[in-house]
Amino acid sequence: MPLGWADISDLIPLLNTPEVQRLEQSTQLGVNYKVFPTATHKRLGHSLGVVEMTTRLIQELFRRDFFPESERAQLMQDLRIAALLHDLGHAPYGHPSEYVAKFLEMGYDHKVKTAELIRQLDSTIRKCGSSSDRIVQLLDEKNGAPEGKLVYGSPTGGDKILYLLQDKYFAGVLDVSETVDPPTLFGYSCWTGKELAIARQGIPAFEVLGRLFMNMYLHCYFKPECLAAQRLWEKGIEVYMRETGLSVREMYEMREFELESALAASDVRMVRECHKRLSEFGSLEAAVTLKVRGVESKKTPVGDSPKEVGIRPEHATGLSEFYENPLNRTKLEKKLAVQYSLSEDGVVVTTTPDLPKLVPKDIPVVDETGVDAGTIFEQSPEHKESLQRLARKGYSFIVWAPTNARERVAAGYKEVCAIIEAESKVELTYDVGARERKLFTEPAK
Numbered sequence: 001m002p003l004g005w006a007d008i009s010d011l012i013p014l015l016n017t018p019e020v021q022r023l024e025q026s027t028q029l030g031v032n033y034k035v036f037p038t039a040t041h042k043r044l045g046h047s048l049g050v051v052e053m054t055t056r057l058i059q060e061l062f063r064r065d066f067f068p069e070s071e072r073a074q075l076m077q078d079l080r081i082a083a084l085l086h087d088l089g090h091a092p093y094g095h096p097s098e099y100v101a102k103f104l105e106m107g108y109d110h111k112v113k114t115a116e117l118i119r120q121l122d123s124t125i126r127k128c129g130s131s132s133d134r135i136v137q138l139l140d141e142k143n144g145a146p147e148g149k150l151v152y153g154s155p156t157g158g159d160k161i162l163y164l165l166q167d168k169y170f171a172g173v174l175d176v177s178e179t180v181d182p183p184t185l186f187g188y189s190c191w192t193g194k195e196l197a198i199a200r201q202g203i204p205a206f207e208v209l210g211r212l213f214m215n216m217y218l219h220c221y222f223k224p225e226c227l228a229a230q231r232l233w234e235k236g237i238e239v240y241m242r243e244t245g246l247s248v249r250e251m252y253e254m255r256e257f258e259l260e261s262a263l264a265a266s267d268v269r270m271v272r273e274c275h276k277r278l279s280e281f282g283s284l285e286a287a288v289t290l291k292v293r294g295v296e297s298k299k300t301p302v303g304d305s306p307k308e309v310g311i312r313p314e315h316a317t318g319l320s321e322f323y324e325n326p327l328n329r330t331k332l333e334k335k336l337a338v339q340y341s342l343s344e345d346g347v348v349v350t351t352t353p354d355l356p357k358l359v360p361k362d363i364p365v366v367d368e369t370g371v372d373a374g375t376i377f378e379q380s381p382e383h384k385e386s387l388q389r390l391a392r393k394g395y396s397f398i399v400w401a402p403t404n405a406r407e408r409v410a411a412g413y414k415e416v417c418a419i420i421e422a423e424s425k426v427e428l429t430y431d432v433g434a435r436e437r438k439l440f441t442e443p444a445k
Contacts, residue, residue, distance in 0.1 A: 089113030
């Protein structure tokens with residue numbers, strides 16, 4: 001989504017640092033380009049877009065006198081720098097690598113890495129008119145300065161609005177029809193002193209933003225095929241780090257091409273095979289899919305076709321919580337591989353997050369006089385219900401298998417469910433329908 005011209009001359013000293021230039025070697029959507037071939041845009045372009053989007057949001061708030069005039073110039077510069085640097089610490093290929101790292105070394109993640117890199121840039125940040133302490137404070141989502149929400153606040157900050165539109169544009173997600181006009185959203189945005197809120201008359205515009213948020217997660221970020229691609233990368237990374245002794249911090253220091261080359265040339269067969277399936281559009285297909293009961297397809301009678309199994313919402317929650325840890329998915333995949341005499345790289349398990357986590361955060365609402373008027377979900381409960389329905393529809397827990405083994409695994413769906421129960425301690429009750437889903441688009445002839 002082109003934003004037009006943007007003046008970044010004040011940020012040139014930071015743009016010329018190796019830490020920021022490295023963002024040009026980091027893909028914004030990671031391995032999702034295996035499913036959306038045009039989604040190869042880089043984090044540097046994303047970060048520059050966040051600078052401009054955040055700038056426009058702040059300018060609109062200044063226009064309506066939400067911050068003291070004496071503080072505006074410094075606040076603008078602080079937030080522009082924070083917007084540029086907010087993604088510095090991501091691991092190669094982003095979240096899939098970070099999920100593995102999180103459970104291998106608790107307490108170290110891309111936010112910690114970002115803060116470390118920002119502190120290393122202190123002298124350059126000062127040349128640009130701020131300080132590393134201030135930028136770290138703004139980007140600290142737990143204990144930092146509330147003004148940082150103008151950058152990272154979900155779903156109303158500059159980063160969130162920008163990445164939804166930018167990723168939709170570059171990925172070409174045809175299943176998402178919603179779009180939003182940032183100036184319109186900013187015109188309804190208000191600052192309460194501690195967070196972004198919206199004017200009551202702006203609720204319809206932000207309902208569209210909520211649907212865009214939801215559908216981008218369901219049809220792009222958490223699209224089953226994308227999750228399968230991410231899982232292949234996760235498996236390769238986990239085994240590679242265990243076998244080579246590569247530390248989490250060393251992994252974070254690597255560039256994407258360096259880590260991918262290391263996986264491709266690994267002495268460990270499983271690492272090479274996971275990379276090969278990913279790099280050559282490996283033919284994995286959904287064998288057993290667990291969906292929230294009432295959403296699963298029942299168009300095809302139960303037989304030898306891939307199975308869709310309907311489970312209760314509380315079971316979906318239990319599975320999501322347990323299998324959020326990719327190391328637990330690795331254990332399940334090993335058990336399933338043994339059960340069906342498959343290689344470990346040939347079994348992939350994917351899951352979307354817990355249902356409530358799929359719904360975007362509620363947004364505070366103020367009336368015409370600026371007085372608290374509740375939240376968008378309180379003002380529009382039907383909107384919340386529609387998003388919850390989308391979450392139920394979008395949830396999936398899928399066991400993927402090679403094409404030549406899919407029917408065999410699908411026919412054993414009861415054994416699959418029993419193994420899942422034994423591993424997760426989530427007792428499933430289920431109904432069965434059937435539906436086929438194929439992993440990856442076939443290469444053009």
